Amino acid sequence: MNVVFACLDADTLGGVQQVTHTLAQGLAGRGHEVHVIGLERSRAPFRYVERPMYRRHVTGAGRRLRGLLGGIGPGYAIMTTPSVVARLSALLPPALRPIGQYHGSYDHARGCWHLGSIRRHYPGLDQAVFLSEDDAWLFSEHALLPNTWTLPNPLPHWPEQVSSLRSPRVLGVGRLEGVKRFDRLISAFARSGAPQEWELHLIGDGSELGRLREHAYREGVGHRVVFRGLVPAERMPGEYLDASVVGLTSEHEGLPVVLLEAAAHGVPSVAFDVSGGVRSAGPVPVPPGDVDAFASVLGALTWSPKERRRLGVAARARAEAFRLDHVLDGWERLFAHLER
Structure with a gap:
């Protein structure tokens, strides 16, 4: 055909x-x-x-x-x-x-x-x-x-290995453009009360890079937000294995592949509840635009390995359908x- x-x-x-x-x-x-x-x-x-x-x-x-x-x-x-x-x-x-x-x-x-x-x-x-x-x-x-x-x-690949969820790292993936609202993710991370050893790693590039760096310093977490730039597709599985939580704060999304890839690697995610597609991927949903609520969920996950493991197992099971x-x-x- x-x-x-x-x-x-x-x-x-x-x-x-x-x-x-x-x-x-x-x-x-x-x-x-x-x-x-x-x-x-x-x-x-x-x-x-x-x-x-x-x-x-x-x-x-x-x-x-x-x-x-x-x-x-x-x-x-x-x-x-x-x-x-x-x-x-x-x-x-x-x-x-x-x-x-x-x-x-x-x-x-x-x-x-x-x-x-x-x-x-x-x-x-x-x-x-x-x-x-x-x-x-x-x-x-x-x-x-x-x-x-x-x-x-679809998920491009199904990983056999899952994250240990021990690394003190929150991961954000996507274009550094306005619609992705990584400023909200940075603000939520800053307000989350996460232990000091935790970092936020942002993978992607775009026109908002300079503004986001400044925003991270204004929020008091400039030294804990790591801008990684573009990462080749073949290296992304390693990024998920090194993450313990994935955050998504976009203004709108259909069905983000980043949520599916995180779930397949057993990594729990937090996302603004902006579509049926986002809900189908199984993140912890947060009311759209509510940065304080996002920060509360994110902070709770950074302090609770047990809850991360529970959500990670459930996310991977759900990801089978994709x-x-x-x-x-x-x-x-x-x-x-x-x-x-």
Whole structure:
């Protein structure tokens, strides 16, 4: 079967891109002919898969793209964002059946242009795919979508080893950009009352780096917040094994892979309760934006190895549902459903 994944930018460091390359490699490994298309070229390419079994393309939305799509043959075109659906739907040949993903939550879509675009463009697709049952239901009810389906983000790998949860380290992972609100995580860490040997390690890079460094010093924890920069994907398992708690303080998220990866390594997490996808990953939920409540939960976990172990065991058990093979099975069930 031919499967095309189309992204606005397929090679920048980000959750949509990571999930796209993980699914592409997994489906290619099952014998499908898979293509990943970026409509724009990344200014800072990030390599997700060392030896891709799928084909990668960077092309605009003109004649070259039409020629590429027309030469692929029957199958499915999975468009990963509302902007890609809006730009690409009319260019698809009849042989490629259109599927629209949305990697955000209903609440996020409602607060920006995404909901209007989904209402305009997704009803005409063969399927509209969302990350959680909660979000699929909300889009079905409030965006009047007749074609919703639920498929979660997958875990790229299933680790055999789990964290000892003894290291005095809180971990945050993601782009250092405003929407991720790492300033809130720094503030929560500063107010948590964690033992003095505990540190907050932030993995990622972005335009907020300088501001976040200053914020950490203003909060009195500049010497305990470690900015690690970008870490290659193959080294991330070691980062989770060296962590005892993961914190996520984003303004909005769909289904963050960082929560799934932490859970698979037996690491408990704390997150603002911003979507059904976040809840499905099983962190300790905190009311969105409530930094003091986040600090209270975070502090309690730093002082209680027993509670960290209890939550870590539960998180790993929950993460089983997001193993790559299970999610690939779900995609193949969707394809079979559309064939009927």
